[in-house]
Amino acid sequence: xxxxxxxxxxxSLSSALSFSETSKEKVSFPGLELTGTFSVLNPNRLVLSSRxxxxxxxxxxLGISAFQVGVxxxxxxxxxxxxxxxxxxxxxxxxxxxxxLTAKNGDVTQADVTLHWVPLTGGLRTEYNIPxxxxxxxxxxxxxxxxxxxxxxxxxxLSENFWIPFYNIGLGLSFSDSPYFRNSGFGGFSFSMxxxxxxxxxxxxxxxxxxxxxxxxx
Numbered sequence: 001x002x003x004x005x006x007x008x009x010x011x012s013l014s015s016a017l018s019f020s021e022t023s024k025e026k027v028s029f030p031g032l033e034l035t036g037t038f039s040v041l042n043p044n045r046l047v048l049s050s051r052x053x054x055x056x057x058x059x060x061x062l063g064i065s066a067f068q069v070g071v072x073x074x075x076x077x078x079x080x081x082x083x084x085x086x087x088x089x090x091x092x093x094x095x096x097x098x099x100x101l102t103a104k105n106g107d108v109t110q111a112d113v114t115l116h117w118v119p120l121t122g123g124l125r126t127e128y129n130i131p132x133x134x135x136x137x138x139x140x141x142x143x144x145x146x147x148x149x150x151x152x153x154x155x156x157x158l159s160e161n162f163w164i165p166f167y168n169i170g171l172g173l174s175f176s177d178s179p180y181f182r183n184s185g186f187g188g189f190s191f192s193m194x195x196x197x198x199x200x201x202x203x204x205x206x207x208x209x210x211x212x213x214x215x216x217x218x
Contacts, residue, residue: 052157187215
């Protein structure tokens, strides 16, 4: 994973530096942004309560890979060097393992559990274009949505589906995400850290993710 990130950063930097030597003519603003994101999930707290059992994934559900695809609309703002990107995206992750089940009567057992995770997210990414330096663009993400978690196992009463609303806050950096690349359709890479917290009191869900995203413009 670390080697892949270093390779992508090197490619992005070399592309941006080589392009900066060309003339920076005025380009048209793109109409649509497509993204693909590889995420590593690290739940701070993940405890799901079904009709008969409570299952805690917090101590073992670490470093799970997920993938998300999204679409956004680049918008100019009234502020100098600031761009807005309203977006929507969906993702998927899967984990299978042996977990501790706590029954309503307090009995504790072990069982094999499969967990599927599908987040549906909408929000706004705000990017700042550093004057005279197009190579790196810091950004802030504010988002919300709902995640669908389906818990399956052979233990009676364990299998159940959960819809959990959440909010998301993220910070990151875009590399080579310069307006001068957009006519070619390539928008560069971005790296971000996102905190997500569920809003249901009966289900405990909060996580920190590390995201690598590739951007394309239409």
